[in-house]
């Protein structure tokens with residue numbers, strides 16, 4: 001493989017990829033990405049993330065379920081946002097990794113479940129970003145997909161994780177497009193700087 005780019009270049013060059021080459025991703029590469037992903041920090045090192053790797057027919061099945069949900073929502077006159085569009089990405093990506101958070105452990109009282117999941121979701125968000133950057137560094141394109149949240153219960157039971165919390169999906173593959181960088185607000189616009197008071 002060609003030389004691995006440095007971390008700053010990886011952060012600058014990553015883009016959401018929505019068109020993938022018809023080329024399989026070696027299993028070792030997926031394993032390496034997962035090994036890098038679990039290096040992410042997490043609240044009290046709880047590592048709440050759980051992953052289900054879909055390939056081949058399982059990706060096609062997810063895409064079919066997403067399309068079906070988009071059509072059903074349209075039939076009911078309800079908005080399905082970019083669900084159908086995301087389904088098309090899943091349909092042609094060679095790999096899609098489903099990301100769950102483990103259900104709250106029994107010692108967490110029910111009234112704290114939302115707070116617990118809020119903290120754990122931050123941890124898993126960091127892991128997903130680590131996954132995207134690892135993929136970029138290893139020459140793969142990626143797409144972070146929350147449109148799967150239109151199918152929370154269906155996906156949970158289909159994949160045998162009914163108690164866990166579906167967070168997102170990440171499609172991976174060799175990029176078949178080179179999108180331009182999407183605009184960002186300059187950091188100065190979104191940052192307040194509290195200077196230390198003069199002595």
Ligand SMILES: Cc1cc2nc3c(=O)[nH]c(=O)nc-3n(C[C@H](O)[C@H](O)[C@H](O)COP(=O)(O)O)c2cc1C
Pocket residue numbers: 014015016017082085086143144145146147148181182
């Ligand atoms: C939490 C989250 C959810 C996202 N969900 C979707 C999605 O369901 N479908 C999709 O096409 N893109 C999705 N994206 C990708 C964003 O549209 C994309 O990151 C954003 O437009 C900036 O573009 P860039 O990633 O190329 O910099 C998601 C990104 C994040 C962080």
